[in-house]
Amino acid sequence: MLKIGGVELRSRLILGTGGASNLDILERAVKESGSELVTVSLRRVDAAATMNGGLLDMLDRCGVRVLPNTAGCYTAREAVKVAHLAREAFETPWVKLEVIGDERTLLPDGVELLRAAEELVADGFQVLPYTTDDPILARRLADAGCAGVMPAGSPIGSGLGVANPHHIQLIRQSVDLPVILDAGIGTASDAALAMELGCDAVMVASAITRAADPVSMAAAIRHAIEAGRLASRAGRIPRRFHALASTPDEGRPHL
Amino acid sequence: MKVVVNGNPRALPEGATVADVVRVVTSVARGVAVAVNGEVVPRAGWAGAALRDGDQVEVLTAAQGG
Numbered sequence: 001m002l003k004i005g006g007v008e009l010r011s012r013l014i015l016g017t018g019g020a021s022n023l024d025i026l027e028r029a030v031k032e033s034g035s036e037l038v039t040v041s042l043r044r045v046d047a048a049a050t051m052n053g054g055l056l057d058m059l060d061r062c063g064v065r066v067l068p069n070t071a072g073c074y075t076a077r078e079a080v081k082v083a084h085l086a087r088e089a090f091e092t093p094w095v096k097l098e099v100i101g102d103e104r105t106l107l108p109d110g111v112e113l114l115r116a117a118e119e120l121v122a123d124g125f126q127v128l129p130y131t132t133d134d135p136i137l138a139r140r141l142a143d144a145g146c147a148g149v150m151p152a153g154s155p156i157g158s159g160l161g162v163a164n165p166h167h168i169q170l171i172r173q174s175v176d177l178p179v180i181l182d183a184g185i186g187t188a189s190d191a192a193l194a195m196e197l198g199c200d201a202v203m204v205a206s207a208i209t210r211a212a213d214p215v216s217m218a219a220a221i222r223h224a225i226e227a228g229r230l231a232s233r234a235g236r237i238p239r240r241f242h243a244l245a246s247t248p249d250e251g252r253p254h255l
Numbered sequence: 256m257k258v259v260v261n262g263n264p265r266a267l268p269e270g271a272t273v274a275d276v277v278r279v280v281t282s283v284a285r286g287v288a289v290a291v292n293g294e295v296v297p298r299a300g301w302a303g304a305a306l307r308d309g310d311q312v313e314v315l316t317a318a319q320g321g
Contacts, residue, residue, distance in 0.1 A: 016320065016321030017319040017320060017321070018319045018320045018321035019319070019321065020319060026319070039320060039321055040317040040318065040319065040320055041317070041318050041319065041320025042288065042315045042316070042317065042318070043315060043316070043317075043318035043320075044261040044262070044313065044314065044315060045261065045280055045281040045287065045314050045315065045316045046261055046280065047261075047318065048315075048316045048317060048318040049281070055317050055318065055319060056285065056286045056316075056317050066317070068317075069320050069321070071320050071321065081290070081293065081295070084295045085288040085289075085290060085295055085313075085315055086288065088288040088289075088295060088297060088298060089286050089287055089288035089315060089316060089317065090286060090317070156321065183321075203321075205321030206321065
């Protein structure tokens, strides 16, 4: 079973709530996804009420654990403050730490991220950093005491899938922590690939919430993660340059 | 006294506290966190945290996000 910060999770799908057109569809997608860990952001109450009054009540009904994020933060200082506010609001020491480097790519700023992670670990948080696919930075985050690492497959919301599968495998080998592929998933096969590469879980938001049919996509990605996990453990055959007959030559009729 | 709550100026009676501001801007206290001038005010301290003229107050809660 997946274990993050001492908590066991049956589902290996972490669901992001951003991008859903309404709460009713989101609720059905959460239930269909089987996810037990769902991200939320922290925003001003007036803005949050127009977006999604009742989000926390809905997540309670689904029986899921809330994972607050620090989305929108560009500096360690800001992210650390948001994490502390989220701990106050949601009474959880868990945080999906995001420190963004630029608006166009929304890719992480590794320097600020590591700084924020070190500070939050010292403050008693279970830190899950949204990081790049750099294996060295992942190791530095692990050394800093993070509860897991969340490398980006490709930019948030891009649907480009796992851009650098080799680096994701290197991250898997270089840290002894849960590796959660985060960002860039476009459809079920991307999630299956992430799991086949050895990831422990996959975080998905837009691919589900912005799909034409979010509830069906939630089911598809749930199955893909299970399939990818099974395939990863089953051990794939090595890639070969030339064919290797699956039917024996022996006993072939001479006609 | 005048304070700024979530970016909007508000006039409050002298002696108003963080707890008073939270009651003004939202009907639910669950899932809410407050910062005054960028510093977190723990929930247990809301009622005792008197605001001063010019304070910047952020009252935050859960919104959709990935």
